[in-house]
Amino acid sequence: MxxxxxxxxxxxxxxxxxxxxxxxxxxxxxxxxxxxxxxxxxxxxxxxxxxxxxxxxxxxxxxxxxxxxxxxxxxxxxxxxxxPPPLVRWNLDKRYLEDLRGITVIPTVYCDELSGAAEELAARGSAAVVLKPTVSGGSRSTGLFQDDDPAALALAREILRGGTEIMIQPAIPELAAGAERGLFLIDGELSHAISKGAILQPGGGYLGGTYTEAIAPVEPSGAERECAAAALASVRALSRERGWGADAEEPLYARIDVVSTPAGVLLIEAELIEPSLFLQEVPSAIGRVADAIxxxxxx
CATH class of the missing domain: 3.40.50 (Rossmann fold)
Structure with missing residues (x-):
């Protein structure tokens, strides 16, 4: 035992x-x-x-x-x-996205000063943007705005006060349409996948006023599977290069969040710390996870 x-x-x-x-x-x-x-x-x-x-x-x-x-x-x-701790420390700050290779990530600008965020927002014209902290979970302090909305800069100020950098990304229409996919890799193998409905309310806050995930099991496309596999391969290579050990080179679990767009599949995040596995929504996965542990x- x-x-x-x-x-x-x-x-x-x-x-x-x-x-x-x-x-x-x-x-x-x-x-x-x-x-x-x-x-x-x-x-x-x-x-x-x-x-x-x-x-x-x-x-x-x-x-x-x-x-x-x-x-x-x-x-x-x-x-x-x-x-393991080395992998978790690396994954805590979303600047880890800069270390991944072989995957197309949503274009991101990182700002550690309010003036830089203001300049970046002003340079984008009239585009819709998403702001989020580099350390966060559950879409905390994350907002969807038109870049000239004063609320965007107010959120940037809040993020800096919270002690992290600001991430500024273009709003992806497919995410607003509920096209986000989470692919779960258990012991390196695809276990299951879910779709996640839109969360952010344009102009700030959550749709419906509270953080709610509309989760449903899905069958990922071939391109989405390839993106998830490439993300995990990049994590493995980085773990080997930095000597983080066997448990980091083959993570027990990973949730790879992606969105398919006309330009191809984009990586949103590679969740290696504490992602929900949505075992209640996909009960067939419970045994696979338990067996892996x-x-x-x-x-």
């Missing part, structure tokens, strides 16, 4: 329910594993677990120094975290 910890945070800090963690705990228990659900910022005997699996530590953007310190302590203790802990 292996001892496995599924890592979350306290319910009040999560913001919404983690629909993956209990089905995954049950599946591991059915496979004979001793599985606990653990809060990352509480004291635990971390090194006594055969593996710790990051699932829903969704308050980390607001507690970034604490989270980084926790990663450091895990490494010092010899605990095994999946995905079991292989890692017993391999």
């Amino acid at each position: 292996a001892r496995i910890g599924l890592i979350t945070t306290d319910p009040a800090a999560r913001g919404h329910e983690d629909g993956d963690i209990e089905p995954l705990r049950r599946a591991l228990a059915e496979r004979g594993e001793d599985c606990d659900i653990l809060v990352w910022h509480e004291e635990q005997p971390w090194a006594q677990y055969d593996a710790l699996v990051l699932r829903s530590p969704w308050d980390y953007p607001a507690r970034l120094p604490d989270f980084r310190g926790w990663l450091d302590r895990l490494e010092e203790s010899g605990a095994r975290l999946l995905n 079991q292989r890692r802990t017993r391999g």
